[in-house]
Structure formats: structure tokens, C-alpha cells
Amino acid sequence: MSKIYRAKMSRRESIRRLSAMTAVVMVGGVPVSCDTVEPEAPQAKGSPSAGHWPGIELEPITGPGYGTDPIVSAPTVPWSLTLNETQRDQVAVLSDLICPADERGPSATAVGVPDVIDEWVSAPYAGQQRDRVQIINGLQWLNDEAQLRFGSDFVGLTEEQRSAILDDIAYRSQYGIAELEQPARFFSRFRRLVFGAYFSSPEGIQDIGYVGNVPIAGDYPGPTDEAMEHIRQVASDLGLPPITEYVNQY
């Protein structure tokens, strides 16, 4: 699906400001020739650049939602996906940096997290549209920052270069740094979506150890012996009255 970007800053103003900071070859996702300055060599670890939140405005998505009476026993998603291929690639790279494969579970992309993000930012609801603006701008900010520091799109960076940027925006404490506040808030929101999508996937459910949603005949079995032993120990360590089986009173 196509979409319209509209930067708050004029392109000329944007180029001027970015050029003043360092050599720039990409702005707003569009290549810009720099005829006087050679791009600086990418650094293994750069320091964060001054504020350059893109301020992209987006046409609101006005298509229909699923309505107030969807057929919940046969769910469907009525809206179209809106991320372009470049954005999808970047979402995929970022998702796996946030949620990589490890010995306990697969990576974000292996369970389709980018599809969920695309569905999310393409939804015609107010909350999702706010996320869309934040995420489209955040993705662009990452590309601009990557260009400023290392002369490449974010996707084209080395692992170390990617980490150098993410380390500057992946912590809530960075909300307090003026030029990093918006990217840090974007990252926090994006991370929440990535982990939410991962752990709610069938593989993520297994990873986290949720074993419910199965019918059980007869009485609810309650905690296992192992779980009871554990909680008794926790209560004992806290100096609480001992935990006993609850006896119903009639």
C-alpha cells in the first residue's frame, strides 16, 4: 500500500541542518548528493547526534475496522497492510535485535512479528495510528542517525554499529536526554510491540511456559506438587504463616 510522507521541515531546511551536523547522503529516505563534503568514514562507535526527529506527518488511515460485531469465532483482519518493503526489512532487522533466537525460543522474525507490527500500524484505530506515526518516524530517525554516524541505512550497518545506536535509545533513563527523548520513546513502544507479538505467538506461548487453554475433565487440578513445594518455601523465606491446602467450609 502506498502512503504519503510529509515532513514538517522543508527538505532544504532539513538538509541544511543535517549538513551542518555532519556529512549526509540520505535524508528522509531520499538520496541527497553532497557535492562539497566527503562522507566521514563510519566509526565503530559513534556518539548520538543532535536532535533530528523527522517529524513526518502521515495521512490518517480511514478504512473500516472490524466493527462492533465481528464474527469472533472466525476472526479476520479487514484492513490492508501499509508498510513498504524497505520499512518491513528494517522492522525485521530491528525486531530480531530486540528479540533474537536463543536456546529457549526462535527469533521475532521466525514467528512473524513483522507481520503483526505491520497489521498493528495499519489499523484504523486511534491508539494504533498514534503508534504508526511514532514508528514511521522512529524508523526514519534510525536511518538518519545511521547515515549521520556511519554513512549507511540502519539495515546496512554492522552489528556493532547497530548496537552503538540502540544503546543510546533502549533505556527509559534516556527519556531525560532532550535529543534522545523521542527516539527512546519510539524504541520503548516498538520493543513492547515486538515482545508482545513474540510471546503471544504459538512459539512464544511455549517459550514462556503457558500450558493452559486445554480442557480438563473433573476438578481443577490446582498447583503441581513442585509448585506447592516452591510456594511453601517462598512463604517460609518471607516469614509468613505456613501455606496449607485450602479446605472448603460449608
Next chain:
Amino acid sequence: MASFDGFEYEVIVVGSGAGGGMATHVLTEAGIKVLLLEAGREYDPVTETPMFRQNHEAPLRGTSTSEKNFGYFDATVDGGWQVPGEPYTEAPDSRFMWWRARMLGGRTNHWGRLVPRFTAADFKPFSTDGVGTDWPVDYGEIAPWYDKCEALIGVCGDNPGLDDTPSSAEGVLLPPPKPRVMELLLKSACESLGIAAVPMRRAILTEPKDDRQACFWATPCGWGCAIGAAFQTTTSVIPWARQTGNLKIVTNAMVKEVHLDDSGKASGVTFVNRLNLENVRVDGDHIILAASACETARLLLNSKSEAFPTGLANSSGQVGRNLTDSLGAGVSGYIPALRDRPKYNEDGHTGNHLYVPWWDREGQKNGELNFSRGYHFEVGAQFSSPGMGIAGAVDGYGKQSKDHIRSNYGTYIGLSLRGEMLVSDDCYCEIDEDTVDQWGIPVLKFHWKWSEQELNQVAHGLEWGRKIIEAMGGVVNNPDRTADEAIEAGGQIIHEVGTTRMGNDPSTSVCNQWGQTWDVDNLYVMDGGVFVSNPHKNCTITILTLAMRNATRLAEQLIASRER
């Protein structure tokens, strides 16, 4: 006898939720023909409930949106905090939220199924603490009806014999499920503080009953229950009433007016057929309103006549007044000692297995507290199916963050305060003369203001909630939050009642103790509107019980008048 579409009937019932569903069941069972008018569409939980679905099967992983306020799979049809085309308004500086559904069975399709009884003191608030108004009935009169109602709908729980937990008769209750480990730790922590945590009574079958199956411990009750284990009128009283042959249901019938004849009796109603926008007038010899407290008040206020220029059955001026909701506030935290705890299936009946009843009426009697009514804590602490909020407050990225979420999931606890607010002149609804809905019906305007009583109670609850979580070795979120910040909006707990209250005095109440309006003797209210106060115990079991009792009396009278 009136007739509609070839069906002859004695009684019109407006609304098919808790009150209307129960009244319909009682009447049809007694052989009385009923025309049931429901504003929403036909709804069948057997075929429509998304049993065993998981969040990943839903758009946006099931997350709440403006179209499905409690998440994609919530049973509510065409409703939530807003109903399309059917607004309500708020007076300046008033905040009120009104949850509605437009479906057969109404809000019983998604309710929490929490069914604590009122106590003897709850029915006599004025006699107990000198504040408010006594009910025209006492616990002794209602207790046998609670027993009958609980036995009919199916309630699991026990009789711990506490001041705040009246006991059911022997054999009425079904066994409650075993507590989960977090609830056991909470119980132990409460004991260390001198208070009790006991099984939550819920309208869940833990053993099979009539044509309904026992709970099989999966699928959130709020999505509805295809097997009938979680009580809703659409898998029980309404199908049973249909089987009698004494019932005709008209759905998509939005009642807009109750008519009065020259003799001062209610003679019928007019509804808007929501499918073709036609106004349809139907006659009725007896009319029961159970459209929900606020919708019933709206209907009466909109039914103006020469005899009742300010609304039908409103000679007292009390219709729409005395509106209350439960107080709501949350305290949450996490228990570090439960990181990486052993996993097992914690779905249970998907609600809280234990809760903390109100424990300090003695302190209130002795004047030690600065508020006069009780509250309880509901407990949210189960290892449930992960959703989009699972990342919580995790920082950073990569494996470390992923591991952090894995370790911490299952350590979170939320305590939901549900408290009794006092009836107040500041809280009421009236007709907004400037606004009509898409059917042309004038809408409600809500007025709302909390008093010191409510804020003091919430402050007490926040303090005790923190104490409980800390006694569990927990870390409290937002420990400095004030009562003002924590108190939820009026209506937000969806326990709104009181707008057509019952009483012994026609000048200060709308109905007598039988739900019969003082002004029009063949017009009854059988929803939460009749409540005189709003004890902190979730209101639905008392709505069901009063409807059962009052519809039984009406049935007896109708049968007796036939034999005469």
C-alpha cells in the same frame, strides 16, 4: 389478553439480561405467556463463543480497541463504553462511563460472574451506621431467595462464616476450585496482617447441572461460555423459557415509551424496530422493565403524559436519582521471589479463585475509620495466556531483555478494590433535552461527583493493598499514588444501580419492595434500578434474586386472578 404477531401474552418484559431473563423464566415456567423485547440482536453462545481461541488468532492480538473495548474476543455485541448511534452526555465537571450491550442476554454474556451475597447490615445501612436509607426488605426475607437463585444458576464457593460473607443453605453451593500459588501466598500474607482471603463465589458450574456442562477450566468467561458453565441468560433461563412454549422474543426492539391509559394503568409500549426504523406499538396487561438501571430510568423519564409530566411513575421525583456504581481502584506490584516459578496450568475458572472480603466493620462501628462502608479486593494473579502487554517495564534489547520477561511473567499481582459509595444528591441521570439518539429518543445526561467518603475509602484501600503486596515480599507499582489519582470513573465498574429505588414511602421511592411502581400498579422494575444502596458486593446476584422473588409473586397473583 394482548397479542403481537399472532402470539397472545399477559406480560411484556423489556430487556433480556439478568433481571429480565430471570423474570421471563419464572413467569413462563408458571405458565404465563410473555412477550420479551430486546433492543439488541439475537445471540447464541453455543455457536458464537470463540472457545479455545488464542490472542494470536485475533486482529491486533486481541487488544482492546474503540470497537471492542474489552478486547476482540469479549462477548459484547454492538456495545461497550459507546453504542454506535446511541450517545449519552455528561454534565460539566462530571465523568461517567456507561457500558451497554445490544444483544440477547445483555451484559450477562460477558459479566465477571462474581456473586457475593449482601449481608444483613447491607440491607439496613441506615440502621447500621445512621447514613443513607434502609431497604424495605431484610436479609431474613431475601436469604431463602438467594438460596433458590444460587441453586438455579449454579454458584461455586464456600461458607467461611465471616462477618462479610453470609452462608448459603446446605447443599446449595458447588465446590470452588483450588487456589493458585499466588493466591495461596496472598492468603498467607493476609493472615499475617490479621485478615482473611477466601474462595470467591462465582456463577460457574464446577459440576454438571441440568442441560449445562461443568467448567472445563479454559477460555475466559468474558468471551461467553458455549457449554453453559459460566452463567449467562442465553444458555439457561432464556432457552428454558423458550422450551415452555410460553415465550415470544422480539429482538432489535428498542423500547422508547411506556403508554398509560385513562384509568392510570400502563397499557403497552412503543418500540423502534432497529432494522427498518418503524415504530411499533404493542399492548400489555402487565409490564416489567429490566432494561438496566439507567436505560429503565431513561424509558420512564421519556414516557411523559398529563398525569406524569416529569416521567412515568415519577411522582416522587426519584426516577434517575440515587445513581451509584461500585468504587474502583487498583493496586499492583510484583513478587521478586516468584521469578522463574514452576509452571502449571493456572487458567482455573479464569477468574480469581480467592478474594479478600471486607474485614473491618468492627473498626467502623468503633469510629476508627473515616468512611462508613466496606470494600473487597479481587485478585488478578494468574499465569495467563500472554498478550501484547507482556513486556511490561523491560528495558534494553536482546537476549537479556527476553530473559527478563520470561523470568518475571507470573510475578505480577493486581488487587482491584470494589467498594460501596454512598447515595448522593450529586450523582444522578436525567434526560438531555438537546440530544437524541439515532432512533430519535432523547438520551441521558449523567451528573457525578465523588465525596470525601469515597476518597477516604480508596485511600484506605491503597494503603492496605500496598501492605498486602509488601507482606508477600512484593514491590508495589506507583506507591505514591493518591486516592484522587487512583479512583476510577463513575460507571467504570459497571455496577450502576439505584435509579428507580424501592422503599416503604411512595414520596421517596419509585417502587415498593416487590418492584411494583407506586404510581402505576401494573408496571414493575426488575433490574438494578430498584437497589436502595450499592453494597460493595457485585450487584448481579441480587438483581437475579430480587427478580426471581418479585416475578414469583407476580406469577402467583396472575394465576390467582385467573382462578377467581
